[in-house]
Amino acid sequence: MITRMSTSKKNSFILVIIAFACISFTFKPDWGFYSHRLINKMAVFTLPQSLLRFYKPHIGFITESAVNPDMRRYATKYEAMRHYIDIDQWDTIPFSKLPRDFEEALVKYSSFHLINTNGDSIKMNFAFTNVDSLVEISFLKTKESFRKKDFMGFITQDLMPQFYDDEMKISTLKLNYWLKKSFIDTEKYPQLVLVDEFTEHGILPYYIEQGYSKLVKAYLKKDKDQILRHAADLGHYIGDLHTPLHTVKNYNGQLTDQLGIHPFWESRIPELFALEEYDFYVGKAEIVLDVRNYIWDILADTHSKAYDVLRIEKELSTKFPSDKQWCFDVRLDQTVRIQCREYAKAYENALKGMVEEQMTKTIKVTGDLWYSAWVEAGSPDLRKLDKNPIAEEKIVNDPTLSVREY
Numbered sequence: 001m002i003t004r005m006s007t008s009k010k011n012s013f014i015l016v017i018i019a020f021a022c023i024s025f026t027f028k029p030d031w032g033f034y035s036h037r038l039i040n041k042m043a044v045f046t047l048p049q050s051l052l053r054f055y056k057p058h059i060g061f062i063t064e065s066a067v068n069p070d071m072r073r074y075a076t077k078y079e080a081m082r083h084y085i086d087i088d089q090w091d092t093i094p095f096s097k098l099p100r101d102f103e104e105a106l107v108k109y110s111s112f113h114l115i116n117t118n119g120d121s122i123k124m125n126f127a128f129t130n131v132d133s134l135v136e137i138s139f140l141k142t143k144e145s146f147r148k149k150d151f152m153g154f155i156t157q158d159l160m161p162q163f164y165d166d167e168m169k170i171s172t173l174k175l176n177y178w179l180k181k182s183f184i185d186t187e188k189y190p191q192l193v194l195v196d197e198f199t200e201h202g203i204l205p206y207y208i209e210q211g212y213s214k215l216v217k218a219y220l221k222k223d224k225d226q227i228l229r230h231a232a233d234l235g236h237y238i239g240d241l242h243t244p245l246h247t248v249k250n251y252n253g254q255l256t257d258q259l260g261i262h263p264f265w266e267s268r269i270p271e272l273f274a275l276e277e278y279d280f281y282v283g284k285a286e287i288v289l290d291v292r293n294y295i296w297d298i299l300a301d302t303h304s305k306a307y308d309v310l311r312i313e314k315e316l317s318t319k320f321p322s323d324k325q326w327c328f329d330v331r332l333d334q335t336v337r338i339q340c341r342e343y344a345k346a347y348e349n350a351l352k353g354m355v356e357e358q359m360t361k362t363i364k365v366t367g368d369l370w371y372s373a374w375v376e377a378g379s380p381d382l383r384k385l386d387k388n389p390i391a392e393e394k395i396v397n398d399p400t401l402s403v404r405e406y
């Protein structure tokens with residue numbers, strides 16, 4: 001629920017936003033990251049006094065670092081998947097098929113292969129039966145049911161630590177140990193491999209939950225650097241969670257001849273109209289008790305808007321004069337082809353305030369989760385932590401990486 005404020009209060013608040021936004025433009029004149037920075041900055045002001053006192057001296061870091069996760073997309077192959085989920089690959093609202101536990105989802109939509117002594121492989125199949133909390137495992141003519149809890153113990157304790165290795169390969173002895181019987185002939189099939197077929201479609205909601213846990217731990221340790229880094233990162237991914245095209249396979253209109261719609265919606269429109277028109281007042285951060293379902297409810301809400309984002313632009317593009325849709329502009333000494341202001345305005349009007357609504361929600365949700373993580377950590381007293389600035393993260397690009405471009 002968005003609370004409204006009186007006009008005089010609102011005007012002074014808008015002036016504060018303009019002042020902060022001008023600073024952003026002055027120091028870093030790039031455009032694509034504008035919304036992420038503004039959201040992290042505004043989220044600081046939703047916090048209660050006890051936390052605001054800690055965050056405020058570091059507002060510059062929180063603001064600038066809001067874009068670090070995007071910069072990291074070119075540094076490690078594991079980063080890009082954290083920014084989106086092609087949820088239409090797996091499920092439809094209300095997302096009852098796709099497990100909300102990351103490890104269960106990974107197992108459900110990946111494949112397992114037993115490797116024999118010659119290095120040949122055969123596929124193992126897994127099926128969860130929710131009613132009895134069982135998992136049915138089958139390969140060749142063998143088929144048996146086990147307790148899901150035991151099987152997931154194997155995944156969590158023994159397999160997941162290899163998630164960042166090149167290959168998730170493990171001795172079948174380990175599986176037999178967890179299943180409490182000699183289910184696999186370990187002499188014939190000494191190894192088991194999990195082939196990840198899940199994460200290429202993105203892990204955004206799962207990663208927000210992980211990011212939240214990291215923030216709780218940082219608060220528990222009263223580790224100033226870690227609190228600020230995890231809070232800044234979390235704000236970024238929450239921003240992505242509110243961007244409808246981060247939740248569909250047709251993420252940049254590439255399947256519907258609408259290439260460029262992704263930056264049109266999330267960068268061009270806020271850059272043109274956020275300061276002039278948006279009312280970012282969201283009230284105070286509130287405590288979230290069920291973080292996982294809170295995240296998935298937001299995902300459902302965001303995803304429900306994706307088809308409007310695409311449909312409305314498609315309809316507009318057929319009505320609006322075609323020679324007035326694309327303009328040229330100079331950015332950082334380069335001429336770029338970009339949607340004309342008038343066309344952007346027409347799209348913004350047709351969207352009926354959707355971009356503003358999504359940005360405003362992001363600010364509130366970011367504040368909610370920064371605050372809730374602190375409460376979950378036992379509301380540690382952060383007053384004694386020094387106020388010295390912390391170092392900017394050093395991000396080194398890997399030139400061999402190819403990542404999803406918008």
Ligand SMILES: [Zn+2]
Nearest residue numbers: 069070083240
């Ligand atoms: Zn992102």
